[in-house]
Amino acid sequence: KQEVTQIPAALSVPEGENLVLNCSFTDSAIYNLQWFRQDPGKGLTSLLLIQSSQREQTSGRLNASLDKSSGRSTLYIAASQPGDSATYLCVGRDSARQLTFGSGTQLTVLP
Amino acid sequence: EAQVTQNPRYLITVTGKKLTVTCSQNMNHEYMSWYRQDPGLGLRQIYYSMNVEVTDKGDVPEGYKVSRKEKRNFPLILESPSPNQTSLYFCASSLGSSPGGEGPQHFGDGTRLSIL
Numbered sequence: 001k002q003e004v005t006q007i008p009a010a011l012s013v014p015e016g017e018n019l020v021l022n023c024s025f026t027d028s029a030i031y032n033l034q035w036f037r038q039d040p041g042k043g044l045t046s047l048l049l050i051q052s053s054q055r056e057q058t059s060g061r062l063n064a065s066l067d068k069s070s071g072r073s074t075l076y077i078a079a080s081q082p083g084d085s086a087t088y089l090c091v092g093r094d095s096a097r098q099l100t101f102g103s104g105t106q107l108t109v110l111p
Numbered sequence: 112e113a114q115v116t117q118n119p120r121y122l123i124t125v126t127g128k129k130l131t132v133t134c135s136q137n138m139n140h141e142y143m144s145w146y147r148q149d150p151g152l153g154l155r156q157i158y159y160s161m162n163v164e165v166t167d168k169g170d171v172p173e174g175y176k177v178s179r180k181e182k183r184n185f186p187l188i189l190e191s192p193s194p195n196q197t198s199l200y201f202c203a204s205s206l207g208s209s210p211g212g213e214g215p216q217h218f219g220d221g222t223r224l225s226i227l
Contacts, residue, residue: 034215036218043201043218043219046215046216046217046218089154091216097142097161098169099156099216101153101154102153104153
């Protein structure tokens with residue numbers, strides 16, 4: 001069964017810094033990987049989806065990469081802002097459409 | 112607007128009183144699923160449905176039922192709720208397939224259930 005791990009569990013950075021969130025998964029037969037943000041008490045907002053055939057996706061200040069051979073995905077956030085403060089989750093989907101969630105990285109961007 | 116709608120958003124009830132949390136999506140998605148989110152345990156899948164009349168157990172199905180009579184609706188039923196089902200619940204949907212692969216998951220805003 002797929003396992004998804006996110007490191008670090010929490011991260012605090014000053015505003016303006018570029019940062020990288022890490023996600024690792026055990027099954028390289030991953031079908032796709034999706035990054036979400038979750039604000040306290042709120043739902044999950046989709047940020048980026050990377051299909052297994054893709055290496056990266058970009059949206060604004062966000063860039064997500066996928067390396068199936070090493071079992072890793074990274075989410076790069078450029079020029080971080082206080083509004084980026086949230087919990088970031090990576091979610092792997094397998095060929096049976098099962099989703100496995102990482103435990104999340106709680107990001108705090110200090111003004 | 113494309114969305115997944117859950118109702119109610121908040122519910123406080125008592126042990127044993129049957130309740131239903133509704134989930135509806137307007138994107139003609141084939142795949143729908145339910146999750147619960149608990150501190151320290153992350154999101155865990157309760158049930159999922161590949162299409163109408165097709166449902167399967169996820170990781171934590173005990174104490175829950177679902178039905179998929181129509182493509183757009185996927186209600187979660189707690190026949191006899193217990194305090195250990197106090198949690199934040201999310202419904203999600205996705206398109207079965209699209210050019211280039213499956214579409215992204217879309218989540219509802221969540222339903223916070225408290226079972227006393």
